[in-house]
Amino acid sequence: MTMTTTRDIHAPEFLAGDEFSIPTYRVLSQEGTLHEGAEAPTLDRDQARAIYRAMIATRVLDERMMAAQRQGRLSFYMQCTGEEAAVIGATAALDDADMIMAQYREQGALVYRGFSFDEFMNQLFGNELDYGKGRQMPIHYGSRKLHYMTISSPLATQIPQAAGYAYGQKLAGEGLCTLVFFGEGAASEGDFHAALNMAAVHEVPVIFFCRNNGYAISTPAIEQFAADGVAPRAFGYRMHVIRVDGNDILAVHRATQEARRIAVEHNKPVLIEAMTYRLAAHSSSDDPSGYRSRKEEEAWREKDPILRMQRWMNAQGWWDDDEEKTLQEQLRREVLDTMKRAEKRPPPALDTLVSDVYAEVTPALQQQLDALKAHIRRHPDAYPRGARFLDPEVSRPDANDEGES
Numbered sequence: 001m002t003m004t005t006t007r008d009i010h011a012p013e014f015l016a017g018d019e020f021s022i023p024t025y026r027v028l029s030q031e032g033t034l035h036e037g038a039e040a041p042t043l044d045r046d047q048a049r050a051i052y053r054a055m056i057a058t059r060v061l062d063e064r065m066m067a068a069q070r071q072g073r074l075s076f077y078m079q080c081t082g083e084e085a086a087v088i089g090a091t092a093a094l095d096d097a098d099m100i101m102a103q104y105r106e107q108g109a110l111v112y113r114g115f116s117f118d119e120f121m122n123q124l125f126g127n128e129l130d131y132g133k134g135r136q137m138p139i140h141y142g143s144r145k146l147h148y149m150t151i152s153s154p155l156a157t158q159i160p161q162a163a164g165y166a167y168g169q170k171l172a173g174e175g176l177c178t179l180v181f182f183g184e185g186a187a188s189e190g191d192f193h194a195a196l197n198m199a200a201v202h203e204v205p206v207i208f209f210c211r212n213n214g215y216a217i218s219t220p221a222i223e224q225f226a227a228d229g230v231a232p233r234a235f236g237y238r239m240h241v242i243r244v245d246g247n248d249i250l251a252v253h254r255a256t257q258e259a260r261r262i263a264v265e266h267n268k269p270v271l272i273e274a275m276t277y278r279l280a281a282h283s284s285s286d287d288p289s290g291y292r293s294r295k296e297e298e299a300w301r302e303k304d305p306i307l308r309m310q311r312w313m314n315a316q317g318w319w320d321d322d323e324e325k326t327l328q329e330q331l332r333r334e335v336l337d338t339m340k341r342a343e344k345r346p347p348p349a350l351d352t353l354v355s356d357v358y359a360e361v362t363p364a365l366q367q368q369l370d371a372l373k374a375h376i377r378r379h380p381d382a383y384p385r386g387a388r389f390l391d392p393e394v395s396r397p398d399a400n401d402e403g404e405s
Contacts, residue, residue: 022231022243024275027250030303032311034250041250042257045318051092051249052313053327054112055084055306060331061107061120062280068339069284074124076138080105082247082279085305086211088112089252090179090272094260099165099178101149101158103211104139105278106181113146117334121342133348133356156182156189159208163199163269166206170267177205177263179256184273185216187230199269200237207259208271211246213278218291231273239269246276247305250312277303347385350376 027038034040043051062079069077080087083105091100091109100109107120119131123141126134131142132150142150149165152158162180169176186192187210199206210230214221221229234241240262244255252274259270277300281288288297313319350373354365361369373390380387 017227017232017235020228020232020235022228022241022273024243024245025251025255026245026248027254028248028308028312030308030311032308032313032315039254041254043250043253045316047092048313048316048318051088051112051253052306052309052319054088054092054108055249055309056327057111057331058084058088058108059306060328061111061117061335064332064335064339065124066280066284073339073343074138077124077284078105078139078282079280080108082300082305083211083213083276084108085249085252085309086209086246086274086276087181089249090181090207090209090256090274093253093256094179095176097147097174098176098260099147099149099162099169101162101165101178101180102151103155103158103182103186104151104153105211107139107141109181110141110143110146110148113143113148115141115143115146115148117338118342119143121338122345125342125345126347127342127345128348129342129345130348133352156186156191158182159186159189159191160195160198162206162208163195163202163204166199166204166263166269167202170202170204175264177207177260179207179209179260181209181211183216184210184212184214184221184224184230185219187233188216188224193233196233196237196239196269196271200239203267204269205263205267206269207256207263208269209256210271210273211276212273213246213276215278215282215288215292217282217286218288220291229273229275231271234271237269239271241271241273243273243275246274247303247308249305249309276305279304346389350386350389 026035027041029035058080062081065074065077066079068074087106087108091112096113102109120141122129123132123136124138132140137153140151140153142148149158158180159182162178166178169178196208212221212230216224229243231241231243242255242259244251246252255272259272262268262270279297279300310319310324351369354361354369357365376383376386376390
């Protein structure tokens with residue numbers, strides 16, 4: 001039985017894929033008007049305002065938390081700046097019960113689905129209300145109620161996990177899908193290829209959403225692959241694919257809507273490559289000035305996805321400058337107030353270090369916990385928060401408030 005569709009030739013004929021030219025889907029110009037021939041968007045006023053608010057809230061959160069990291073109040077942070085349209089536009093096109101598996105700069109998806117600033121801050125500061133109980137580094141969010149899988153640090157592991165989860169959704173038959181976000185750098189990992197092959201062979205409802213933001217940390221895309229981006233790889237797996245302007249909120253939303261229809265109605269995986277740009281550093285530990293120019297960054301700032309949507313909203317009569325000013329002020333105040341509350345909350349109880357591992361704490365884990373508690377009691381000044389948890393009445397000369405580190 002043949003496993004390929006082919007034709008016979010009788011002389012050597014080599015193909016390099018140059019015959020495949022993948023266009024970029026665009027709807028909205030940078031001036032906020034529709035491109036000639038583009039279809040009118042399917043967004044109504046209320047959803048458009050919800051999307052725009054989520055974009056602004058994500059930008060404000062990122063600006064304030066990066067500042068907090070620079071002040072030493074937070075150990076680490078990663079921004080979504082410049083990629084809000086790709087992340088939030090895709091999320092808004094899903095059913096709220098669809099699973100999202102993210103890489104690490106898709107906080108905008110959580111903002112859109114209703115994750116509160118308190119929930120963000122509790123995770124960032126790892127306090128007693130953090131769903132992860134302080135076990136993860138900052139920006140590793142997760143929410144069962146919002147169908148957002150907890151972030152994991154290793155690159156690209158979420159991609160095959162998404163294929164497997166979508167296979168379960170197919171078996172359940174509830175008409176849901178999984179969308180997995182990743183960068184073009186992660187597409188160079190073996191996990192990417194294993195996931196696409198599995199999804200295509202088993203025909204599962206998964207959307208592979210690649211944020212091609214130009215750089216894998218400091219490595220430019222041109223040094224990552226010789227082909228025309230990531231999109232052509234879909235042909236190797238006989239998969240539906242579309243390339244979209246990742247800074248065009250209307251194009252991203254429409255493309256993801258159609259991708260979801262294909263995934264859910266036909267149990268077919270889809271690859272979306274969103275062409276965008278990371279305006280911020282890779283993380284708070286990165287200095288992009290070492291590998292890209294200010295001129296390049298400024299050119300992309302003129303393509304800011306938030307500004308593009310704002311112009312379109314204004315033209316529709318759905319937004320104005322007064323609303324913009326009020327929203328910006330409100331969000332900045334809310335973020336700062338929430339951060340101050342989160343900083344003052346105590347850390348998770350020491351006993352949570354060994355819970356959620358087994359149904360019952362094993363003797364070995366209990367011995368380690370007891371040894372830790374004994375060590376903290378011997379050195380309370382070195383472990384002030386732990387000491388106060390063990391002995392609430394413990395006093396220290398330098399204990400000023402609950403917000404100390």
